Amino acid sequence: MKETITEIDTLVVGAGQAGVATSEHLSRLGIEHLVLEKHRIAQAWRSGRWDSLVANGPAWHDRFPGLEFAMDPDGFAGKEQVADYFERYARKFNAPIKTGVEVKRVTANVGRAGFRVETSAGTYVVNHLVSATGPFQNPVIPSIAPPAGTLQQIHSAHYYNPQQLPDGAVLVVGAGSSGVQIAEELMLAGRQVYLSVGPHDRPPRAYRGRDFCWWLGVLGLWDNETPQPGKEHVTIAVSGARGGHTVDFRRLAQAGMTLVGLTQEFVGSRVRFQDDLNSNLDQGDANYLSLLDAADAYASRNGLDLPQEPSAREKVADAACITDPLRELDLAEAGVTSIIWATGYSQDYSWLQVDAFDSRGKPLHQRGVSSAQGLYFVGLPWLSRRGSAFIWGVWHDAKHVVDQIANQHKYRAYDQGKRAAAVVPLRNVKR
Template sequence: MAVKTTSIDTLVVGAGQAGVAMSEHLSTIGVPHIVLERARIAERWRTGRWDSLVANGPAWHDRFPNREFSEVSPDGFASKDQVADYFVEYAKQFDAPIRTGVEVKNVVRNAGRQGFTVETSDGVFEASRVVVATGPFQRPLIPAVAPKSDRLTQIHSADYHNPQQLPEGGVLVIGAGSSGVQIADELQRAGRQVYLSVGPHDRPPRAYRGRDFCWWLGVLGEWDAEVMRPGKEHVTIAVSGARGGHTVDFRRLAHQGVTLVGLTKSFEGDVVKFDADLADNVARGDENYLSLLDAADAYAQRNGLDLPQEPEARVIPHDPDCLLNPLLELDLVEAGVTSIIWATGYAVDFGWLQVDAFDDKGKPKHQRGVSKEPGIYFLGLPWLSRRGSAFIWGVWHDAKHIADHIATQRKYLAYYDAPTRDAEAQREPAGSPVQTVSEMDLS
């Protein structure tokens, strides 16, 4: 049986926020393209998140420029399903050429001719260009330190949905970024005994002086920062839009009933050991929080903004006992802990992309998404061009840059092909059809 082959100028892999944004820009400039998605549009938002998750940014901020959320107030926080529905409706408004249920299995550069051969679950595609829009949340990462125990239920935060799915008993949540903090809070409110392993983190205020932190980072130029500050590579951000949005404060979380512990170091049988870094990690998080308040106050004064004062935002709660006398080890059996949730992030997986686009550590080499391998592009990765690149609004602007690059390359190819086309036209008999540049298949 013959294998179905489809030729296309640009193939986009993934139909999450990055793929939808890429398709919009390619459609606007008239680049023939197809978007392949192995599941449904924005599938990660639907099934790769817990049930109660909402967006970490308000609806006025976490969206594309050309569509607002229809059922969420501008200052509200969209649920995960509302976000997924948003992208489905967004794709419909420009009739995005998205094919769902198609998995990309292999991409190789063609030898002696232009473009790439892409093997999929629905045949072969020949494409001049490939945009990798699979995002950063590809493979849930559980560290090698995880214990080998049949007694414990261990899942990644990507597989956590609600407290009811866990067996009775206490829970150790490892990782205190946005996911870990929100899951620990939900579990404690559901009546569970929760231990939260806290590493280095930033914790911006949810809002300050009547403005959301997203607004403050915008006017302060932080979203457009092009280089990550040294030493911040492994620092997570603890922020939450849950219950209408609130500032994450680890001391308040402890006073609420969550037991804070330091960075998880090792497991020996049923005993887990923690680093003695809890106080330092919390203190550095406080420094980050207060520094943003300082920057906001200075900006408001410098620009004469009439915003309400908020001195109570600088009040730090007293230290809970778990911070004053931190646990350095915990016997999970004695503590009644039956589950561990690893909120430890994700690793990228580009094993299907057999091209020269990576460094010696397997990370994509690119400049604002334009790969070192001509014709390959990356979109949706953190810090692709700026701090905001992995956010909904940021990926839209990165996609525009990549689309412009693709348009420029197409113009060069059209110019290269023009003399050959003109010569062939002169040899055609009178009345023969002549293919125009706009009709040319550049793949």
């Protein structure tokens, strides 16, 4: 059977927020393109998140410029609302998206620029390829995890609600936004929860009547181009759950959650923790207070009449788990029947067989423009700046990448024009 090959200028892989944003900018500039998605538009928001998840930024902030959420702008959109939003956004400009198509293999063309893209629906030959598959591809459970046995172990990507877990206490490993929100939900559902807390930042949900997203904006912190030295892998604990509130680990401990340090190893039924709980909490507090200080200074310098909030600096008394932290826990004796690993994701580019990655498999790029000619990345954290991790940041990153594709069109058109001008009909040549 003869192979079906389709030629198209630009192909976008993935129809989540990054793919939809890229398609909008390509459409605006009239660049021929197609978006391929193996599931539904924004499917990861529907199936790769727990039931009660809401966006970490308020609706006025966590959106694309061209469409508002149909809700209170100061509220936090649920995961289904977010997925529906991207479907509506794609319809708004009639995005050329094909769903149910999996990209299996991409290789560089031979003898010409661009790429050969093999999919479940045929082969494409393209000039430009945009990888918009995002950072949340392969859930990572670290090698220290105990062998399969009586404990139920799942990654946070596969946690949906407390009812799916067996009765008993739960150990949550990882205290970024996912880990702390899941741990708090389980505690409020009546479970005994042990939360393993590593290094983290914890901004206030709001301060002096303004959301932390607003404060990071006016302070210029969204535009930081690289993480602070030593904080490349530090997680951020922030929550929009139940209307939004500041994550305070010390208050969670007062409410009955048992905090422990970084999980170190499992030996039989016992788990050992590093002796770093207090230093991790202190560093998180310092990060929190530094943003309050910066906000106060900005308000004073700019004469903003914002309400004072002295209660934001109040510190509750430390619970016993903080004053005398556990270094070891017998899971069986403690009644722990489940472990939830909120330990992040790895990226899978096995389908992208192009020389564009470092020795660790990380994309080599500058603001999304790959080291491989014609290849681009959108939707990665810190792609261009701190704001890249938020929905609106993805939209701006996509604009930059598409502008680079448009620039390549101009250079190619110039080259083609020069070659066409060089072919002069014989009858016009003077002898």
